[in-house]
Amino acid sequence: MSIALRPSQSLRLWQQVALSEVQAGMADLSMRQMAILLTVYLDPPPHTVRGLAGQLGVTKPVITRALDTMGALKLVGRQRDEKDRRNVLVRRTVEGALYVERFGDVIIARARELPI
Amino acid sequence: MSIALRPSQSLRLWQQVALSEVQAGMADLSMRQMAILLTVYLDPPPHTVRGLAGQLGVTKPVITRALDTMGALKLVGRQRDEKDRRNVLVRRTVEGALYVERFGDVIIARARELPI
DNA sequence: CAACGTCATAACGCTTCCGGAACAATTATC
């Protein structure tokens, strides 16, 4: 059984989750930042700047800047790759894991409240 | 039947939709901007700056700036309320309606692809 | 070991956004 959403449900879900996040005063991440954050936490490591840039179809400075901002928020960390010291490996953090987990809970809760 | 999502599904859905948007080179809207845009298009009008600020729990300048940016993208419009000329009514646009509709389609498509 | 790739970041000029305070325009109240 695949997840079947009707148009009004899909948009309403997104709205309700976004509203919840804004109302809760959470960090106002952009779509790009969310894509990076979730990719780091959902896809298997390692994650490099170049790899993320390629996956998102953006330039490397875009990734560097996003990592700067989310790093200041402790949502991700950075570490030199000792095997190839040109690479920077994006590391998960405890705070980031908690953030992502909580975010998933919000989605589930709002999905449950959707009108049929 | 309510929409029941498991934790991994909810986060994966959000990631896939965000990735689709970024890869497609769509406007990189923040969570706040998405909340405003979807509220304007999903909730019944009229929408005022003050009303949106109250609903999102942010200050009025935040709404003004978001409307500036999304107005430049033609996603929303503004119109003076002739009944009470202090008010500004946020108007929907053709471009905005198409944007929102397309976005809903992306959510549905990614939801359908979710692993069980 | 020198020349060339590759990686991530820094630098550049510009735009957007922030929170908070001040503002002009409009309406309500006395």
Add this chain to the structure above:
DNA sequence: GATAATTGTTCCGGAAGCGTTATGACGTTG
């Protein structure tokens, strides 16, 4: 009709984003 309240915008210094280009560190190849 003067005063007060309300609405949305503008202004402030500062932070963060953009795309593009340049740079520095590291690895690979001749």
